[in-house]
Amino acid sequence: MTNTLQKLQDLEPSREEFQAAVLAGLRQAEKSLPCKFFYDAEGSRLFDRICELPEYYPTRTECRILREYAGGIAAGIGPGARLVEFGSGAGVKIRLLLSALKKPTAYVPVDISRLHLLAAASSLAKDFPHLAIAPICADYTLPFELPPHAGTQPDNTVGFFPGSTIGNFTPQEARAFLESARRLLGPGSSMVVGVDLRKDEAVLQRAYDDAAGVTAAFNLNLLRRINRELMGTFKLDQFVHRARWNDALGRMEMHLVSRCAQTVEIGRERFAFRKDEAIHTENSHKYTIAQFQDLAREAGYAPQNVWTDPDNLFSVHLVKDATPAA
Numbered sequence: 028m029t030n031t032l033q034k035l036q037d038l039e040p041s042r043e044e045f046q047a048a049v050l051a052g053l054r055q056a057e058k059s060l061p062c063k064f065f066y067d068a069e070g071s072r073l074f075d076r077i078c079e080l081p082e083y084y085p086t087r088t089e090c091r092i093l094r095e096y097a098g099g100i101a102a103g104i105g106p107g108a109r110l111v112e113f114g115s116g117a118g119v120k121i122r123l124l125l126s127a128l129k130k131p132t133a134y135v136p137v138d139i140s141r142l143h144l145l146a147a148a149s150s151l152a153k154d155f156p157h158l159a160i161a162p163i164c165a166d167y168t169l170p171f172e173l174p175p176h177a178g179t180q181p182d183n184t185v186g187f188f189p190g191s192t193i194g195n196f197t198p199q200e201a202r203a204f205l206e207s208a209r210r211l212l213g214p215g216s217s218m219v220v221g222v223d224l225r226k227d228e229a230v231l232q233r234a235y236d237d238a239a240g241v242t243a244a245f246n247l248n249l250l251r252r253i254n255r256e257l258m259g260t261f262k263l264d265q266f267v268h269r270a271r272w273n274d275a276l277g278r279m280e281m282h283l284v285s286r287c288a289q290t291v292e293i294g295r296e297r298f299a300f301r302k303d304e305a306i307h308t309e310n311s312h313k314y315t316i317a318q319f320q321d322l323a324r325e326a327g328y329a330p331q332n333v334w335t336d337p338d339n340l341f342s343v344h345l346v347k348d349a350t351p352a353a
């Protein structure tokens with residue numbers, strides 16, 4: 028068996044970058060923390076548990092769509108694809124695509140969570156021994172380069188962005204991300220994007236505040252990470268997880284709410300919290316199919332096809348670079 032797993036390209040955000048983002052977020056009048064920092068090793072483990080929860084319909088539903096329409100998606104992508112996955116996580120969904128694709132040439136998983144990425148890449152290398160796998164640990168909102176392709180330049184590069192992770196961006200950020208992904212992937216490239224759909228608020232509320240408290244633990248783990256890595260003094264039992272639907276902005280929000288008036292130190296800096304004051308930790312924007320297709324068009328993509336489940340909970344879009352060749 029050839030070893031096709033390449034060396035990790037390591038652009039993991041540094042402790043200093045994490046610290047700067049945390050301090051900047053907590054200095055604001057309305058405190059917030061960037062959700063990308065949820066994903067240390069424990070955060071990734073908790074996210075994988077969320078994916079298995081009965082209330083968390085997105086993973087189950089997207090996998091069902093990918094399984095059911097794998098043939099159609101593969102036909103839309105065509106043979107010899109080089110796949111670049113943004114926020115690859117446990118690498119479960121890519122397996123469904125890889126099994127259906129004709130002669131995929133390479134797979135580039137990109138994720139901010141280094142250990143989780145390494146474990147997922149090496150497990151995939153065992154199951155797909157003929158696929159070149161080139162993992163990149165990076166923040167995909169910042170510039171990075173794709174590894175040089177062995178031999179000829181691939182002319183079928185495909186971005187894969189499942190999990191409705193695109194919903195963590197505001198629509199403006201999502202447009203900017205799609206545009207920069209299109210430039211990174213190159214002329215004639217495509218993207219397969221998983222997008223959670225607008226739905227009944229009660230279904231969303233349960234999905235983001237499960238009965239077993241796993242989402243609460245995932246949210247609170249960010250404070251534990253700050254304590255460990257940045258010498259923070261958050262008392263985890265003095266903050267409570269809150270999920271709420273923001274109708275005006277079409278998104279689920281996660282917050283950590285202070286149970287009492289308290290002061291928290293991070294290194295030498297002190298942050299005062301009022302009772303019930305919240306730290307905003309995550310947004311999950313929900314789209315209609317037409318809204319997402321408009322966003323993709325504004326980012327220079329032409330929608331090719333979209334697949335959904337019978338209950339219209341989730342959608343998987345195939346979009347193609349529509350900008351004129353240079």
Ligand SMILES: C[S@@+](CC[C@H](N)C(=O)[O-])C[C@H]1O[C@@H](n2cnc3c(N)ncnc32)[C@H](O)[C@@H]1O
Pocket residue numbers: 062063066071074078086113114115116117118120137138139140165166167168189190191192
């Ligand atoms: C919502 S999870 C989705 C995981 C997986 N793609 C799925 O569909 O189940 C988001 C994933 O993206 C990664 N991630 C989040 N923000 C990121 C960023 N700015 N840069 C790189 N990876 C990021 C996380 O580590 C995590 O694996």
